[in-house]
Amino acid sequence: MTAMTYGRTPKANRYLSNSLETASPAALVVMLYDRLVLDLKRAEEALGAGDRGTAHTNLVHAQDIVRELLASLDVDKWEGGPGLSSLYTWLLQELVTANVTADAARVLFCRTETVEPLADAWRQAALEVLNTNPTPTTGR
Template structure:
C-alpha cells in the first residue's frame, strides 16, 4: 500500500505551522500509526503492521534527532530517553507482535503530545528554531 500524498490544505497547514504545532502533528501521526499497527497485529496483517511501525519509528527518530542537546539541557536529555524508550517499544512490537509494547509507546507519545499542546500558544515556552522538524517525515494519512 502506497502512502497518500497530503492534499493542498494539509500541505499548507504543515508549511505554515509553528514548531510546536508541527511537533503535535508528528505526535498525532505517530499515535494514529500505533493504533493502526495494533489493529493490524490483531488482524494478522503483518506486512501493513511492519509499514505502520516503521513509519511511527521514523517519526520518533526524527523528533529525537532534532533535539538540541546543548541548549536543551535536562529537558532534552529526558526527551531523548523517552524517545529511546518509545523506539524500543516499537521495535519490540514489530519483532514480537507485542500489542502491550504498542500501548506503552502510545502512552508516552500521548503524554508528550498533551504536554506540547499545553504550551503551544505560549511563545516563551516554545522553541523558535528555523529547522523544519518534518523535513524527512511524511505526515499524510
C-alpha cells in the same frame, strides 16, 4: 507514495503541504505526535486482526516520526533535553521490538504510557506559546 500521502487526493496533498509549510515549530511537533498516536493505534488494530503487513507499515512510520523528533531535538537548549533524548531512544527500541515480535501489548503500552502523555504535554505547551504570543490583528 509515502504513508502521509497514501490514499489522499492531489488537492488534499496540497492542503497538507501548505499546512506543514506555514505551521509554527510548536504546531509541527503537535502534528507529529498526533500522527504518531494514529500510527500506533493503527498498528495495534492491525496486530489484533493478524495483519502484520499493515502493522509493519504503521510501526515503521511511527519509528520514522520518533527518529525525526530525536534528530530535531537540541539537547543543549533546555535541561530536560537529555532525558527526552533518552526517552525517544527507548521508544524507538520498543517500537522496533514490537514490530519484530508482533507485540500489540507493547505498542499499546508505548502509546498510552509514553506517547499520549507526551502529546498532551506538547499540545499544552503549544497552546501556552500561542496564548502568550497572540497573532497581531489588523487595525480594522
